[in-house]
Structures are given as C-alpha cells and as structure tokens.
Amino acid sequence: MYLHRLELRAIGPYPELVTIDFAALAASGVFLLEGPTGSGKSTIIDAVVFALYGGLAGEGSTHDRLHSQHADPGVEPFVELVFETGAGVYRVRRTPQYDRPKQRGAGTVRQQASAQLFRLAHPADAIGEPVSSRIPEIGLEVTRVVGLDRAQFLQTVVLPQGEFARFLRSPGEDRRKLLQSLFGTQVYDRTADELAARRRAVQAEVEAADARVRDALARFAQAAGTAADEQSAADDHAVADEHAVSATLHALQAAASEAVTRRANAVAALDRARAHEQDVAARLAARDRRAALLARRRELDERAPRVAAARERLDLAERAARVTASADGLDAARARAADTAGAASDLRRRSGIPDTADVVARRADVATCLGAVRHLVPVEDTIAGRRRALADAAARAGRLAERIRELDVALEARPAGRTALVEDARAAATAASDAEAARAETEQVRQLRADLDARDASVAAVAAAEPVVAERRRRAEELLEAERSLRARRIAGLAGELGAALEPGNPCPVCGAVEHPAVAVPQSDHPDADSVEAAAAATRAAEAALAEAATDLAVERAALERLRAAVGDTDAATLAERAAAAAARLRTAHDAAVHVAELEGRRTAFDDETRALEREHHAVQADRAVLVATSAADEDRLGQDAAAVADAVDRAGELLAAPWATTDQEPDAGAGTGAGAVPSLRAAVEALEALVARADAVSAADERAAAAARAVLEREVEVARTLADHDFDSLETARTAVLSTEQASALRTEVTAAEREHAVVEAGLAEPGVVAAAEDTDEDLDAEAARAAHRAAVEQADEATRAAVSATDRADASARCATDLDRAVRSRDALSARSRAVVRLADVANGAAGVNPTGITLGTYVLMRRFEDVVAAANDRLRGMLAGRFTLETSDEREAGSRARRTGLALAVHDHSTDTRRAPGSLSGGETFTVSLCLALGLADVVQAEAGGVSLGTLFVDEGFGTLDPETLDDVIGQLARLTAGGRQVGIVSHVEELKQRIPERIAVRRTPDGGSRVTTTV
Structure with a gap:
C-alpha cells in the first residue's frame, strides 16, 4: 500500500488546512517527520490511521484529541487520504464526532461522525466513483483492499512509540496473543479443540460398540437357549467363538427342518382324513335329499290337472279385462263431452257473446289498448309522491343555503385565531432553546x-x-x-x-x-x-x-x-450557586418546552377544525347545487308523465263505454262503466284485463267442448277393435269373464307355486351327487369311523405344528441374533481401528504428555514456526547493526521469572562478545531500540508475506532515535535505506537534530504563537 496525499483540517494542533504530498516526499525513499516534542508529529500518523480505520495509532488514545481546540468551533474537522493498493486507487474522507455551535440560539450540538469512500481512476482524480458512505461498510472495504486490519497495520506500516520495546520485553503468553491476532492462527486452536471433541466422541462410540457386542451376545445366547460366558461378554475384545456359534446354528436349523417335515406329513394325513369325513357326510346327505325330492315330485303329479285349469281361467280373465278397460274409457269420454258442451253454452249465454268470431275481434281491440297503457300504471302511482318530494327538496335547498352563510362567517374568523396560537408557540420555543x-x-x-x-x-x-x-x-x-x-x-x-x-x-x-x-x-x-x-x-x-x-x-x-x-x-459555595442557577434555567426551559408541545397540539387541533369547516362548506355547496339541478329535472319529467297518464285514461274509457263491455251477466267479473266514470288508470286497466279474461274463458270453453266430442269418436273405434282382437262377440260377454282381484290373485298364486316346486325338484334330482346316491349302500357310508379318524389326525397335526413352529422360531431368532452379533463385532473392530488415529492426532495436537513429550499444542507450534521466521528476519537486519554483537534466539522453555505455561515463544539475546545469553530487559536504551526496531521490521516482513503478499509500500517509524550514538544511527539509517531499495517509502518520526543533516526530504512541524501548529514540507 502506498500513500499519495493527506489533507486534514481542525485536527489536533492544526486549525488550518494541512496538505501533505507523500508521493513527492518519498521520491528518494526516506523522508523525515520532525519537530519539537508535542508539536503534533504523532497527530499526522493518527490522521492516517483514523482515515483508514476510524481509530488512532497510539495505545490508549481517544478521539477527544482529534478535534482541534485551536480551530473555530464552527469549522468542520476532517481527514482525507488518497492511497493505492493492488485493488486500485482510493480516497477516504472521515469527520470525527465533535460539538458544534447551534445554528439558532446559544449552546452546542453533538455532530456525529461520518465517512465517505471513493474509487479513483488515478491519484489526481478529483471526483471518483462513490463506494460507500456507511462507516461499518467502509471499515470492511478498507480492510479488504489494504489486506490488513488495524492491529496488523500498526505492526507493519505504522510503528508507534512504545510498541517496539513492548513486543521485545513481553512474556511469551503476551507474544502468543499478539502473534495469534496478527497471523490469525486461531484456526489451529479451534482445530485442536475440534480434535479433542472428536476424540471424546469416538471414545464414546467405541464404548457404545462394546455395549452393543455384549448385548448381541446375550441375545444370541437367550435365543439359542444356552448360557453365555459372562466374563467373555464383559471383555471389550472377547466375542463368542465363531465355530461354536456356527455349530449351534447348524443344529438348530437341522432340528427345525426335521420338525417341519413331520408337520407336513401330519398335515397331509389330516387333509386326507378331513376329505374322507366330508365325502361320507356329503354322500349321506345326497341320499336323504334324493328321497325327499322323489316324494315332492309325486305330490306335484297329483296336483297337475287342477293347476292346468287355473292357468286357462287366468288367461280368459286377462283378455276380458283388456276389453272392459276400453269400454270404461268410452263411457268416461261421453260423460266429459256432455259436461264441456253444457259449460260452454252456459258461459257464452252469461257473457253476452253470440259466437266465437265476435269474441276474437273484440278481444284483439282490448289487448291492443292494454299493451299501450299498462306500463303507465306504475307511473300514475308515483305522481303524488313525486310532487311531495319536490316540495321537500325545495325546503331542504333553503336550509342548505342558510348553512352555507353560517360556514362563511365561521371561516372568516379562523386566520386571526391561528395567528395568536403561532405567536404564543414562537415565544415559548425561544424560552425552551436555552x-x-x-x-x-x-x-x-x-x-x-x-x-x-x-x-x-x-x-x-x-x-x-x-x-x-x-x-x-x-x-x-x-x-x-x-x-x-x-x-x-x-x-x-x-x-x-x-x-x-x-x-x-x-x-x-x-x-x-x-x-x-x-x-x-x-x-x-x-x-x-x-x-x-x-x-x-x-x-x-x-x-x-x-x-x-x-x-x-x-x-x-x-x-x-x-x-x-x-x-x-x-469553591463549593460557588459551585452550589452555579448549580442552582443552571437547575433553574433548565426547569424554565423544560416548562417552556412542555408549553411549546401543548401549543403545537392546540395549533394542530385548530388546523384540523379549520379543514373540517372547509370540507363541510364544500360539501354543503355541492349538495345544494345537485339538489337544485335534480329538482328542476324531476319537475319537468313529472309534467310529462301526468299528461301521458291522462291520455291513457281517456283511451281506456272509450273501450269500456262499448255496449258488449257493459253487460251485467257475470256478477264476479266486475261491472264496466262509462268513460266519464273511470276513477284512475289502474281501475281502467283492471276493467280491460277483466274483459280479456272473459273473452279468453269463452274461447277456452268452446275448445274443450270440441276436444271432448273428438275423444268420444276415437274411444268408440278402439272398443270395436278390442272386442275383435280378443274373440268376444259382445261387450256383455267380456264383462262376464272378468275375475275379481282376489280371485285372480288366488289362481295366480296356485299356478306360480306349482311351477316353482316342479323346477326345484327337477334341478335337485339332476345334481351329480343325488344321481350317484342311488348306487350307495349302508356299508359304504360309516360316518362315525370317519369322524374318529379325523379327530386323531387333528391331534397329531397340532402336536407336529407346535413342535415345528417352536424349532423354526428358535432357529430364525438365533440366526438373526448371530447376524447382529457378527455385525456388532465387525462394527466395533472397524470403529476401534478408525478411532486410534483420531485419538492419537487429538493427543498430539493438544500436547498430551504420553504422546507429545514437548507438551506444545498445535496452535502454539504454528506460532513458534512463525515466530522463528520473525526472529530470522530480525537477525538478518541486526547483523548489520551494533557491530554484529547481538542476535535473537527463540526457546520453548519458560522465560525467567515467569509462572505462565510453556508457550514456546520465549526470547533471549545472544551476546557474541561474551558468548552468553541475556534477557531482553538487560539491554541498554539504545540497544533496546535497535533490537526492537529490527524485530518490528522482521515482524512486518513476515506479516506482509502471511497476508497473501500484501504490498506495504509506505512505512512509518515513530520512535526515539535520540538514544543512538552516531555509528549506530548510521547502521539504522542504512537498514532503513535497504527497505527503500524494494520500492518502499520510509517515514522517520523524530526530533533528533542529526537526522536533519542526513535526510533532506522532510515534513517540519512547528508551533505557532496562538498555540496551534503549522506544517512545512521540503522536497
């Protein structure tokens, strides 16, 4: 990782904007960060660490030292860093948490921390691509692209004051914790714990397998009916002899096979005895059945003439019944024809209708009128109600107009009331801001x-x-x-x-x-x-x-x-007075805040009431407009409907005034009236409907009379044809041959019973067993002997079955138990073989004394190898310093004066001038710094290699170089220069004057008269 540019403002002792171009400074490889003690050198390193990880470099440092006390409180503090890794170029900007003045009123407000991460096309890119603005996500992303977390960064890139000697002089247990966090070897400790857990698990499985072997052996002995050797069953490695188990199984299976054979023979004998007994019983039953059937056939032969006469009489009665049925239908048709003809004549006389043609013509006129006026009857019924509704609507429209005027007055007064509430709330908020x-x-x-x-x-x-x-x-x-x-x-x-x-x-x-x-x-x-x-x-x-x-x-x-x-x-009295005054101010502000909340609630309620009044005003206006428009339309439709009803009444009255419509022959049909006497359209429609119904009734009566006359003719033809078909010369002869229901039922029962009995007897005599029974004799049918033989066979078969089932069950159970025993033994042996490797591996990894004589666990062993790499890297640099006097050595022994467990991470200094081993604490100040620096650089090299080849292009060394003599200082500077040969940038943080003569590129930090600091960069 390479640092390109750092910008910060209002951070630590720097109130103004500070810009540091690391790329230009590190052109020669080594640059110096110098200044007096306390001027702010470490703050620059803190700013780098804060920009990347949101924390500071020094142990125990807090974020309180970030926000500058020399800057204007209103200036936002920030740190912005441009850096480059193998993943690309990035710019990260962070602002720490700080207190800023309120925008309104006195006092301050806490401003929370923020962060932004951008991916840049190149280091000079001023915009970039946003990656994230969430602090947790930025922390994860920076750790990913850099390849180091904050602890590893402080041990490899930024080497702060106090960290060198602490690692050199710390006991082995502390080194173990630090190295474990740097190299991430917790996985090896977890591996050892997992192996220990697996060791316990496989031991439990082996014990369970031994228990299963003992249980299987006991079950085999119980199934085979033999006594198990308790001592052999209790021994973890003792099992039943395979030959003995096999011999026992063979004997049990042979006994079971023999018992099954005996059972099969006994069952076959039982089947033969049962079949013989059943055959004898069946032949005896067949002989008895044949005798009974022959007796029943003789009885049927005696009743045969009487049955034949009954069958003939039933046939004659059935033919006569069909003839009389047709005659009865003719009589009924003649009666219906006479009734319908009389009814039609009487109805026409009472209706005053001379003939059917006149009825059809007058009905058509009335039906046409009905179709034209019937739909207006419901309209006539609604006219009175619609007139009342129009009057009600007019009254309601007047009331809505009055409500609109009231709402207008109320809404005009609302703004003044709201203004008063807002002014009260503003005054209370001013008091609460304190x-x-x-x-x-x-x-x-x-x-x-x-x-x-x-x-x-x-x-x-x-x-x-x-x-x-x-x-x-x-x-x-x-x-x-x-x-x-x-x-x-x-x-x-x-x-x-x-x-x-x-x-x-x-x-x-x-x-x-x-x-x-x-x-x-x-x-x-x-x-x-x-x-x-x-x-x-x-x-x-x-x-x-x-x-x-x-x-x-x-x-x-x-x-x-x-x-x-x-x-x-x-003093205490002054503090008491200040506390009382502050408490009073706080109570006053709290009361004002409560009053603000109350006024805000009242204002919200007032606004809700205003909006409710406005909504009501709009709704009332809309209702009145709709009501006025609807009433006008309803009034127009009412006039049209009233005129149509009056025309319909006049038209119906003209038809009802005709002479044929005013007859008084039918009291229940409703009397017709003249046109001037129709009270309403509904009454006129009902009168017209009565005329149509009267005409329809006359037409229907005429149709029924004609249909009845046609039916009489059809019935007469049918009766004549039926007499001829059934061989009767007259209707009277047929009526004489008809039987009553009781007589016909009795004859039919007698014939049916005789036919059924004859069929049963013939079928029974045709059965093979009955036919064969004719040849059987009493000597061939000894039923008692057959039953005795069957009982003896049953007893023998039951005894053989019990023996066979018992022997088979014992053999099968023994075979299953033997299989289970073999499976349990094989499983136990295989599990024991697998468990030995797990147990040994777990013992080695956890430092068990019997297997691992060193007592060093797996995690500690891995750390020892890493620590040896660190020491080797440190010695490679230490040979060129202090005249090659010292080298570092590792040991797996406890360190002197330590009660901690053996960690294998003890460290000693080999003094070649006296050929002795010394404790690190015995070194002088300069020797301690030199050895610690080499150890820290070696640790950085190994961590860089272990982190997957992370490129560490920039390195800061923040330590007191003033403890070194000029010769040693030359050696140290030479070793640091070796780092720059591989492309690294090394920044030395020191106030040693001699370093200014050796290193031309520098960042100078100086205090200003107002208490802050300024930065001057020399390239």
Whole structure:
C-alpha cells in the first residue's frame, strides 16, 4: 500500500488546512517527520490511521484529541487520504464526532461522525466513483483492499512509540496473543479443540460398540437357549467363538427342518382324513335329499290337472279385462263431452257473446289498448309522491343555503385565531432553546464538583504517601549502610579467610610460597559471602520498595496538580450557586418546552377544525347545487308523465263505454262503466284485463267442448277393435269373464307355486351327487369311523405344528441374533481401528504428555514456526547493526521469572562478545531500540508475506532515535535505506537534530504563537 496525499483540517494542533504530498516526499525513499516534542508529529500518523480505520495509532488514545481546540468551533474537522493498493486507487474522507455551535440560539450540538469512500481512476482524480458512505461498510472495504486490519497495520506500516520495546520485553503468553491476532492462527486452536471433541466422541462410540457386542451376545445366547460366558461378554475384545456359534446354528436349523417335515406329513394325513369325513357326510346327505325330492315330485303329479285349469281361467280373465278397460274409457269420454258442451253454452249465454268470431275481434281491440297503457300504471302511482318530494327538496335547498352563510362567517374568523396560537408557540420555543446551554452548564458544574472532591482526596493521598516514602528511604539508607559495613569487614578479614584455607605444603594463592611462617587467623565476627549477599538482597528489596513508593507519590502529586489546574479558585459555595442557577434555567426551559408541545397540539387541533369547516362548506355547496339541478329535472319529467297518464285514461274509457263491455251477466267479473266514470288508470286497466279474461274463458270453453266430442269418436273405434282382437262377440260377454282381484290373485298364486316346486325338484334330482346316491349302500357310508379318524389326525397335526413352529422360531431368532452379533463385532473392530488415529492426532495436537513429550499444542507450534521466521528476519537486519554483537534466539522453555505455561515463544539475546545469553530487559536504551526496531521490521516482513503478499509500500517509524550514538544511527539509517531499495517509502518520526543533516526530504512541524501548529514540507 502506498500513500499519495493527506489533507486534514481542525485536527489536533492544526486549525488550518494541512496538505501533505507523500508521493513527492518519498521520491528518494526516506523522508523525515520532525519537530519539537508535542508539536503534533504523532497527530499526522493518527490522521492516517483514523482515515483508514476510524481509530488512532497510539495505545490508549481517544478521539477527544482529534478535534482541534485551536480551530473555530464552527469549522468542520476532517481527514482525507488518497492511497493505492493492488485493488486500485482510493480516497477516504472521515469527520470525527465533535460539538458544534447551534445554528439558532446559544449552546452546542453533538455532530456525529461520518465517512465517505471513493474509487479513483488515478491519484489526481478529483471526483471518483462513490463506494460507500456507511462507516461499518467502509471499515470492511478498507480492510479488504489494504489486506490488513488495524492491529496488523500498526505492526507493519505504522510503528508507534512504545510498541517496539513492548513486543521485545513481553512474556511469551503476551507474544502468543499478539502473534495469534496478527497471523490469525486461531484456526489451529479451534482445530485442536475440534480434535479433542472428536476424540471424546469416538471414545464414546467405541464404548457404545462394546455395549452393543455384549448385548448381541446375550441375545444370541437367550435365543439359542444356552448360557453365555459372562466374563467373555464383559471383555471389550472377547466375542463368542465363531465355530461354536456356527455349530449351534447348524443344529438348530437341522432340528427345525426335521420338525417341519413331520408337520407336513401330519398335515397331509389330516387333509386326507378331513376329505374322507366330508365325502361320507356329503354322500349321506345326497341320499336323504334324493328321497325327499322323489316324494315332492309325486305330490306335484297329483296336483297337475287342477293347476292346468287355473292357468286357462287366468288367461280368459286377462283378455276380458283388456276389453272392459276400453269400454270404461268410452263411457268416461261421453260423460266429459256432455259436461264441456253444457259449460260452454252456459258461459257464452252469461257473457253476452253470440259466437266465437265476435269474441276474437273484440278481444284483439282490448289487448291492443292494454299493451299501450299498462306500463303507465306504475307511473300514475308515483305522481303524488313525486310532487311531495319536490316540495321537500325545495325546503331542504333553503336550509342548505342558510348553512352555507353560517360556514362563511365561521371561516372568516379562523386566520386571526391561528395567528395568536403561532405567536404564543414562537415565544415559548425561544424560552425552551436555552435547555441545551443549561444542560451543558449543569454537566460542567457536575464535573467541577467531581474534580473538587477528587482534589481533596488527592491531597489526603499525597499526605499519606509522603511519610511512607520517607520511612522507606530511611530504611533503604540503613540497609545500604549495613551492606557497606559488611563488605568492608569482609574485605578487611580476607587475609584470615585465606589463611584458614592454607594447608602445609600447598602453595599460597597470593604469593605462591609453600612455606607459611605467619598464617593470619580469621576474626570471630568475620562475615561470609552468604551474609553479604543477603544484605545486598535486602538493600535491593528496600530500594525497590522505595522506588515503588516514590512512583506512587509522584503519580499522586501529578494527579493533584492536574486537579488543581482543572478546579482553579472554584469553591463549593460557588459551585452550589452555579448549580442552582443552571437547575433553574433548565426547569424554565423544560416548562417552556412542555408549553411549546401543548401549543403545537392546540395549533394542530385548530388546523384540523379549520379543514373540517372547509370540507363541510364544500360539501354543503355541492349538495345544494345537485339538489337544485335534480329538482328542476324531476319537475319537468313529472309534467310529462301526468299528461301521458291522462291520455291513457281517456283511451281506456272509450273501450269500456262499448255496449258488449257493459253487460251485467257475470256478477264476479266486475261491472264496466262509462268513460266519464273511470276513477284512475289502474281501475281502467283492471276493467280491460277483466274483459280479456272473459273473452279468453269463452274461447277456452268452446275448445274443450270440441276436444271432448273428438275423444268420444276415437274411444268408440278402439272398443270395436278390442272386442275383435280378443274373440268376444259382445261387450256383455267380456264383462262376464272378468275375475275379481282376489280371485285372480288366488289362481295366480296356485299356478306360480306349482311351477316353482316342479323346477326345484327337477334341478335337485339332476345334481351329480343325488344321481350317484342311488348306487350307495349302508356299508359304504360309516360316518362315525370317519369322524374318529379325523379327530386323531387333528391331534397329531397340532402336536407336529407346535413342535415345528417352536424349532423354526428358535432357529430364525438365533440366526438373526448371530447376524447382529457378527455385525456388532465387525462394527466395533472397524470403529476401534478408525478411532486410534483420531485419538492419537487429538493427543498430539493438544500436547498430551504420553504422546507429545514437548507438551506444545498445535496452535502454539504454528506460532513458534512463525515466530522463528520473525526472529530470522530480525537477525538478518541486526547483523548489520551494533557491530554484529547481538542476535535473537527463540526457546520453548519458560522465560525467567515467569509462572505462565510453556508457550514456546520465549526470547533471549545472544551476546557474541561474551558468548552468553541475556534477557531482553538487560539491554541498554539504545540497544533496546535497535533490537526492537529490527524485530518490528522482521515482524512486518513476515506479516506482509502471511497476508497473501500484501504490498506495504509506505512505512512509518515513530520512535526515539535520540538514544543512538552516531555509528549506530548510521547502521539504522542504512537498514532503513535497504527497505527503500524494494520500492518502499520510509517515514522517520523524530526530533533528533542529526537526522536533519542526513535526510533532506522532510515534513517540519512547528508551533505557532496562538498555540496551534503549522506544517512545512521540503522536497
């Protein structure tokens, strides 16, 4: 990733717009970001990290330091960065959360953070293609295109202050957590956990398989009827002997086959006995049936003449019945003809109609008139109601006009009332706008009160810590003096100690002589080396306790100074007054806000009422207009309909005045009246309909009389033909031959019963069994012997069936259980074979002592290999620095003084000048910086390789180069220059004066008189 351009405004100490062209600065590979301490160098790096990830570079940094305190509060702070990766060129712009002044009224309002991401065609593209404006989406997209998250970015691109030594000196467990987050090796820990879970699962499956083998063996023994060996069943690897199981199954199957054969023979004998018994019984029944049938045939032969006479008499009666039926129809037709002729004559006489032709002509005239006026009857019925409706409509139109005038008056008064409500709401809103300022004042008073309380507590803490420091200082001085005294006494008595160690004949370790004429004797209170070392240890412990107490006191004093600066001259009484005033302002603003809401509700209700009045006004106007228009149209149609009804009444009256229509011969038909006497069109229509009905009745009576006369003629012809067809010479002869219903039923029953009985007897005698029964004798038909043989065969068959079923069931059950047993054993063996690999792999991955002697888990092993790559990369750079004196070494042992578990990530420094291994904490300041920088650069190289070949084109080093001597500084600059050979841009953040002479391209940060900072770029 390469940085092209950075712009920022109102960020940190920079109130004005700052633009940095990294592409131009990094043309030579290395550039310097220099300036006094606290001028804002780290803020530029914070701006880069904030633009990309929305966070800051330094550990523990907060977003409060982003918004510049030197800029105008109304100026929007922002950071904009143009960068390039393998995925393309992008521009990201972010604004942090900040408080801006309200647009109306006093106080501030919290402005939320925002972000925008654009994809550019080239670094100078000023517009670009929008990618997203949502902060979460931008964070994911930046991580994707850069290839690093924020933690990896800070370890590979931006190396902030304090991060070098922390990684070098941290214990192995802390390194494990950091490396795990950088290299993403959590998957290996999850793999080890998954393998452990699978190990437990396969062990449970193996135990379940053993249980299934024991259960299958027990079920086989139970099915076979033998006793299982409990010890063999309990053993995880012991199963039933295959040959014994096979032999048992063979014996059971042989016994079952033999029992099945016996059952088949017994069943065959039973079938033969049953068939013989049934044959004997059937032949006996056939012989008895033949005798009964012969007796019934003799009875039928005796009744045959009487049945034949009855059949002949029934035939004669049926022919006579058909003749008499036709005669009865003729008599009925003659009676109907006489009745219809009399009725037609009587109806014509009463109607005054002389003949049928006159009836047809007059009916046509009346029907034509009816068709022309009948549809006006409903119109006549509505005329009175329509006249009343017109009067009602006129009255309603007057009422609607009066309502319109009332609504006009009400609507004219509405604007003045709304204006009064709006003015009241505006005044209340002005009073409520002070709420935000009052809350800010309240929060400030609360914070000051908390700082005032904390200041009092800090004064007490400083007062308590000072005696502790004095006491520990006195104690440390006493122990130091005691140690010095012991060392002086030990040095003074060394001669006696050496003399005590001399032996005659041995050379003196001082002068080399073998003679010792005056051997010094050690004093009685001479201290030994252990006493001196114990005094030194006590002195170091006292000094450590003193340093700890002094540190605590310094922290408390710094906190006290900070609180004093924050509180100033403020006292509790002043804070109480300010709090009361702020609370009063807040209550007043709250009451005004409540009143604003109430007025707003009243205004909304007032507007709703106004709109309701307007809607009613429009509706009333529309109703009145529709009513007036409808009434006019209805009045016109009413006049037309009344004229049409009057014409229809006159036309009907003319027909009703005719002489034939005014007859008085039919009282129930309604008397006709003259034209001048018709009361209404409905009455005239009813009179005309009565005339039509009277004419239709006369015509229908004439038609019925003619039809009855034709029917009489047809019946006479039919009776003559029927007499000839059935051989009767007269109608009287036929009537004599007719039988009553009871007589005919009795004769028919007798004939039918005789015919049915004869058919049954003949069919029975023709049956094969009955025919064969004629030849059977009593000796051939012994039923008792056949039944005895059948019972004996049944008993034998039942016994053989029970034995066969029992043997077959036992053999089948044993075979199924043997199959289950074999399947369970094979499944257990296969599962055991598969589980061994899973168990061993899980034990190796989780560091089980019996399988993995090192005790290092899979995740830790992977991190060890990655850490070895990091150390190798660091040593490659470290060989060219500090005269090649140091190299880094890894170890899987616990680090000195650490109680943590073995991580395999311990780190030691090999000092080649003394050929010893040293702890990283024993290095000096410059050595620590150099070794830490090499380690950080090596970590960056490995992370870059592990991240899929991410291109890290720009690198920032923010660390104190002032701890290096000139020679070491040359080595470090040379190593950083090696990075630029591969196309990297390296930015060094430092205030060391010597670097200005070595690096011409620089970004200079200087403070301004008003408290802010400015940036000057030199290319």
